[in-house]
Amino acid sequence: MKDAMIQINNLNVYYSNKIALQDVNISIPSGKITGIIGPNGAGKSTLMKSMLGLIDYQGTVSFGRNKLEQVQKDIAYVEQRQDLDLTFPINVFDTVLLGTYPKLGLVKRPGKKEKQLAKEALETVDMQEYSDHQISELSGGQLQRVFIARAIAQQPEWFFLDEPFVGIDVVSEEVIIDVLKKLRDQGKSMVIVHHDLSKVTKYFDHLVMLNEEVIADGPVDQVFTKQYLGNIYGTGFVEALTGGVISD
Amino acid sequence: MINNFVDGLMNYQFLQNALITSLLVGFVSGILGAFIILRGMSLMGDAISHSVLPGVAVSYMFGLNYVFGASFFGILTAILIGYITEKSTLKNDTVIGIVFSSFFALGIILISFAESATNLYHILFGNVLAVRDSDIVLTAIVTVISLIFILIFFKELKLTSFDPVMAKAAGLPVKFFHYALMFLLTLVAVVSLQTVGTILVISMLVTPAATAYLLTDNLKIMIVLSALIGMLSSIIGLFFSYSYNLASGATIVLTAAVFFLLAFLFAPKKGLIVRNRLSRN
Ligand SMILES: Nc1ncnc2c1ncn2[C@@H]1O[C@H](COP(=O)(O)OP(=O)(O)OP(=O)(O)O)[C@@H](O)[C@H]1O
Ligand SMILES: [Mg+2]
Numbered sequence: 165m166k167d168a169m170i171q172i173n174n175l176n177v178y179y180s181n182k183i184a185l186q187d188v189n190i191s192i193p194s195g196k197i198t199g200i201i202g203p204n205g206a207g208k209s210t211l212m213k214s215m216l217g218l219i220d221y222q223g224t225v226s227f228g229r230n231k232l233e234q235v236q237k238d239i240a241y242v243e244q245r246q247d248l249d250l251t252f253p254i255n256v257f258d259t260v261l262l263g264t265y266p267k268l269g270l271v272k273r274p275g276k277k278e279k280q281l282a283k284e285a286l287e288t289v290d291m292q293e294y295s296d297h298q299i300s301e302l303s304g305g306q307l308q309r310v311f312i313a314r315a316i317a318q319q320p321e322w323f324f325l326d327e328p329f330v331g332i333d334v335v336s337e338e339v340i341i342d343v344l345k346k347l348r349d350q351g352k353s354m355v356i357v358h359h360d361l362s363k364v365t366k367y368f369d370h371l372v373m374l375n376e377e378v379i380a381d382g383p384v385d386q387v388f389t390k391q392y393l394g395n396i397y398g399t400g401f402v403e404a405l406t407g408g409v410i411s412d
Numbered sequence: 413m414i415n416n417f418v419d420g421l422m423n424y425q426f427l428q429n430a431l432i433t434s435l436l437v438g439f440v441s442g443i444l445g446a447f448i449i450l451r452g453m454s455l456m457g458d459a460i461s462h463s464v465l466p467g468v469a470v471s472y473m474f475g476l477n478y479v480f481g482a483s484f485f486g487i488l489t490a491i492l493i494g495y496i497t498e499k500s501t502l503k504n505d506t507v508i509g510i511v512f513s514s515f516f517a518l519g520i521i522l523i524s525f526a527e528s529a530t531n532l533y534h535i536l537f538g539n540v541l542a543v544r545d546s547d548i549v550l551t552a553i554v555t556v557i558s559l560i561f562i563l564i565f566f567k568e569l570k571l572t573s574f575d576p577v578m579a580k581a582a583g584l585p586v587k588f589f590h591y592a593l594m595f596l597l598t599l600v601a602v603v604s605l606q607t608v609g610t611i612l613v614i615s616m617l618v619t620p621a622a623t624a625y626l627l628t629d630n631l632k633i634m635i636v637l638s639a640l641i642g643m644l645s646s647i648i649g650l651f652f653s654y655s656y657n658l659a660s661g662a663t664i665v666l667t668a669a670v671f672f673l674l675a676f677l678f679a680p681k682k683g684l685i686v687r688n689r690l691s692r693n
Binding site (some may be wrong): 180216217218233236237239240241243246247248249252253254255259262265266268270271272273274298314318324 | 450568574575581582583625629631634
């Protein structure tokens with residue numbers, strides 16, 4: 165699967181003349197859970213959106229030998245802040261079922277198999293009893309779990325999750341990360357933006373540390389160090405931020 | 413009075429034509445309208461229905477069927493609004509306001525140059541009692557195209573309406589569906605000219621759909637209800653128009669508005685009365 169990794173070369177992103185990402189050259193391995201960390205405004209979401217072709221950028225992004233267009237059906241994306249109309253007439257189950265649409269292709273309707281996938285995904289995030297509820301009736305954390313379920317129902321090769329655990333209680337977070345790790349063990353790949361530095365060594369195999377440019381990238385045990393963290397967040401804060409779980 | 417209307421329907425071809433056309437328009441604007449309001453494009457619908465005016469004028473000048481000119485200007489409006497919004501930092505509703513009022517103004521001037529057959533008043537307010545056979549055929553074609561499009565792409569329309577970002581990330585042609593809907597919207601605006609007139613087309617697109625939205629939590633049911641309410645408004649509106657010699661556009665639109673008001677007050681879950689009772693307990 166090595167040839168399936170994401171290769172990013174000379175990536176630059178500008179927002180109306182303000183630079184958001186500068187000269188990013190990294191590769192993201194497949195079959196691993198890759199974390200993207202960095203302070204607010206570091207460009208984490210921007211990096212994700214450019215990989216997904218959702219914003220304009222300079223440079224190249226390739227998925228193994230493929231261009232993005234050839235693998236898009238196999239990509240599930242959970243946005244950081246879903247700017248959605250929650251009054252849309254749709255219930256929880258149908259929202260998760262939407263995840264199965266991309267692979268169905270045009271015209272075909274979701275059938276038994278798709279409904280089963282949606283049901284299982286809802287059980288994974290422990291939201292099955294809300295199946296018939298309108299999405300407007302959910303709390304922020306419950307809604308987030310529904311979107312994660314939708315990504316799981318999509319059965320993608322790649323998961324792109326932008327701060328997926330914001331607003332989710334600790335127990336659900338553990339359950340979901342376990343599911344993601346199982347999927348990883350089956351060969352799926354994940355890219356996850358995450359804020360909680362104390363979880364980095366526990367969740368991630370690979371890490372990209374970002375602050376407008378790439379500060380470090382590589383296997384977690386090699387790059388999650390005091391020195392690099394100090395480079396991004398300032399040396400004084402490293403101990404407090406990581407809760408002590410850190411190599412030198 | 414109802415007997416009188418039924419008699420008229422039996423005896424007068426023009427009234428039969430009017431009924432068929434307005435039923436078709438009620439149906440097609442009902443099903444399209446559901447997507448228009450869910451995508452937050454009501455204002456866009458208004459813009460397009462006004463912007464077809466210069467197209468109608470140009471068609472008359474060149475002796476073409478007004479469909480061609482009107483469709484051209486409708487699509488041009490959609491593209492222009494999309495382009496300016498993307499290339500400026502202005503909000504979408506501002507851009508819509510600028511573009512459609514300009515086109516409408518251009519239309520008024522062009523209409524005054526175009527001679528004879530053109531009657532600005534009828535274009536603006538509709539004249540359903542003067543519908544010709546060719547208009548019925550046209551309306552039927554547009555209705556069938558729209559219905560087929562929505563049946564075939566229901567799944568994609570649902571996804572791109574609810575979550576365009578996910579749709580785009582998963583590789584769906586989100587822009588295609590946007591412009592396809594704009595195109596159908598234009599066609600509906602064109603065929604509605606006769607029934608309700610340019611100014612009131614937006615009502616047929618938005619009011620029945622909004623009424624249906626208040627009555628259900630399910631997209632499919634909403635679309636069906638929207639079409640039914642659209643058709644019902646058309647029949648009742650036409651009845652009042654014929655019986656009291658009133659402008660058909662106005663009576664149809666007011667009927668739709670009455671349905672909306674009823675739903676706004678009495679809808680089982682989203683109605684004002686139920687909601688008030690719930691918040692008091
Ligand atoms: N649509 C936009 N227009 C202009 N500037 C933007 C836009 N989106 C982001 N930016 C800017 O680009 C920079 C990077 O933003 P980005 O959202 O990628 O940061 P982030 O690392 O995801 O931050 P956070 O931790 O707050 O989510 C920020 O300085 C932000 O102000
Ligand atoms: Mg972000």
